[in-house]
Amino acid sequence: MSTAVVLTGSPALAPLLARGALRSPFKRPRPDARFPHTRLVLPGVRVDLARLAAYERVCGFATGDDALPVTYPHVLGFPLAMRLMSGRDFPLPLLGLVHTSIEITRRSGLAATGEYELSAHIDGLAPHRRGTEAAVVTEVRGGGEVVWESRSTYLARHRTGSGTPRQTGRERGPLPAVAEWRIAQDVGRRYGAASGDRNPIHLHPLTARLFGFPRAIAHGMWTVARCLAAHGTPRAVRVRAEFRAPVLLPGTVRYAADDTGGFELRDGDGRHLHVTGEVRPLTA
Structure with a gap:
């Protein structure tokens, strides 16, 4: 059962990267390792429109649209995911961790001027033929309902036994x-x-x-x-x-x-x- 922790602001990414890097040599990843059952919650989130415009330009999205690009909530939620993955109780080393997949579900358009609640939690670990994968779930709520969610997998490479083939989409x-x-x-x-x-x-x-x-x-x-x-x-x-x-x-x-x-x-x-x-x- 997860424990909700309510944040007062979005975590700064640079210190999280540094902390995760320093802790990485002491991590011993394995699929059956214990992982944090914390659900981080950040209420009252509003989009910085200047940063949004810069994101739209570098990614090729049309600028000035009132709706957020389908991938932008990942940017908003990434600091929460990083706080979880840089923590002492997260079993995979942050250094060398590889983002292997993402699945995004958007149930309705998200207004760029809206106010949202973000949350993130670790959904579990799984064996991979090259190591161990962690699944991170991010949710965006608007008006009390989940309007956007994603599930990302991150791989920590290490030696494995016989190996478990990763299930991929249709080739x-x-x-x-x-x-x-x-x-x-x-x-x-x-x-x-x-x-x-x-x-x-x-x-x-x-x-x-x-x-x-x-x-x-x-x-x-x-x-x-x-x-x-x-x-x-x-x-x-x-x-x-x-x-x-x-x-x-x-x-x-x-x-x-x-x-x-x-x-x-x-x-x-x-x-x-x-x-x-x-x-x-x-x-x-």
């Missing part, structure tokens, strides 16, 4: 190419400024190399947002996306989609898959 061949995008080197810094997620792997080649990347990489949630800005979403919608490989900055990628709601992002040659997902209208 398919490449989708029809729609556009080719040249992604600038500063996308990580621009998205970091708009979202608050200034993880060093996204900001500069030198800091990215410290974590084993040859260059800075784009935020996974930027790649999904950029695809959905091009794809479009109904007012009531369910979005699923899996992150397969990072996008190096700068770089060229191919955006592809079909008429069944599928979308994906591949490298410039079309051989390697970065993101795959689908958009489905939400029916009553």
